[in-house]
Amino acid sequence: MEDRIYINEVAPRDGLQNQPVLVSLEGKLALIQSLCAAGVRSIEATSFVSPKAVPQLADAAELFARLDQTHGVAYSALVPNQKGLERAHQAGAREIAVVLSATETMNLRNINMSLTQALTVCQETIGLAKALGKRTKAYLAVAFECPFEGVVDSATVIRLAEALHSAGADEIVIADTIGAAGPTGVRALLTPLLANYGRTALSVHFHDTRGMAVANAWAALECGLRKFDSSVGGLGGCPFAPGAAGNLATEDLVLLAEQSGLVSGIDLVKLLDTVVLAESLVQRPLGGRSYRWLTSGKYKPASMR
């Protein structure tokens, strides 16, 4: 039986949210269409946050109105709270994601709530989303290291994951928000979580800040994990901050899967077209760690080897 990985593409939301160049609705739809053409079947499309806080995603409702949710691609929307959920619901989103930072200070700095308050908001939002019949993902941000508190205790993450799971989350996503994880830490945290929730209800979200994202993805695969977030071209991170790097690039993850005998369902050659499109949309060079080689003409699809 083929061994498969499941990729949730996050470029349209996590990738775009901090980009200084405002991408038009048509541009976002073209990006999503290109991702679908490459074989992507799960996409974080946008977020229903305050348009003032994230002007890039102010067109969330218009975007959802234009998505075809009948052709086998799952589109999710990030919602910060019940108000965001209501907007997502009105816009027709079928799958939503909530985010909880794993530390006290990160919650205070980011959303001016204590960890307990933020957890309560997430639990209530998940409960309401489930009542509305939506598939619900819960992100645990800064799950490995917090920029304010340092290394995060895995027991805390395990406890918070259980609180979100108990609230009804269909999937827990462990996020290395600042790209600080190493493969040893990935294994140490994912092993007990996989034992608790299994590979269909657990996912990871890596950033490549320290150049460790591919190694971390491999460590996660080795643990048995099969669901990943990634962003085409590595789009994401803050383009102004020195040292900030983007998300785990989808092309790197697909190549890792191919080199490991795993099926991703994504056509790397077509995905390179998506990188070019994304570059034109954000008006800067993109591309993961393998991009230079992939575009050198030396890559051959598995079917042509």
Place this chain on the structure above:
Amino acid sequence: MEDRIYINEVAPRDGLQNQPVLVSLEGKLALIQSLCAAGVRSIEATSFVSPKAVPQLADAAELFARLDQTHGVAYSALVPNQKGLERAHQAGAREIAVVLSATETMNLRNINMSLTQALTVCQETIGLAKALGKRTKAYLAVAFECPFEGVVDSATVIRLAEALHSAGADEIVIADTIGAAGPTGVRALLTPLLANYGRTALSVHFHDTRGMAVANAWAALECGLRKFDSSVGGLGGCPFAPGAAGNLATEDLVLLAEQSGLVSGIDLVKLLDTVVLAESLVQRPLGGRSYRWLTSGKYKPASMR
């Protein structure tokens, strides 16, 4: 007991050999001195190949005459054959390395010999080096994939490793010369080799062509391997060839070790000075996958965390 990795720095030889900017002898000595100051204790210093074939390393004898081999750093020299060995011996090299490509076509294209002929040359060179009292390493190049023959059968590599070991090689170095390996293949090949030779007599040499070097290093660590080649700043590869990328960068490997709780003995902050020096020598930007982050001011040495 501390778990330690052993890094053999290859920038002065493998890193420099294809660089278009000719680096002076003083420049090479400064590079080596900077590496030593960062804590590197094993350095591939040069190669005794034809000065016509590799003008960059024509000063091999002068370089060795200037090296202090009494202060705890092991310097090795690559030698292609007995003639090279004689030159290395006269220059005072105590440790030499021979290279055997694992495929018929690579040997024919590279040195105009069959695999059998090339193996014989290596065996004879190793035998003579041992008779001269030298520590001897044997590289198996294109051990995962050959640019002409494709994927290399692990049984072939295991057989050639044994032939080199039987000839007297103190250490076998498995080289992913074109950076084509993935972590699954690394594990599949290193596991039996580690069973045969143990971790003190086996090393790996990765290139980062496909962005997999850090993941491959992690896979090797997971197998139990502890000896690695790497090149500061990722120096190496052919700077003209599109899609060619350098060696596994020493800073990436040291960071991976630190993130995995392994001791390397190398001071990353000082090593960043070496990257800057190497950049000035080859007159182009260098730096591994973690370099941007390491130089952002966010990195803290373990002692300061």
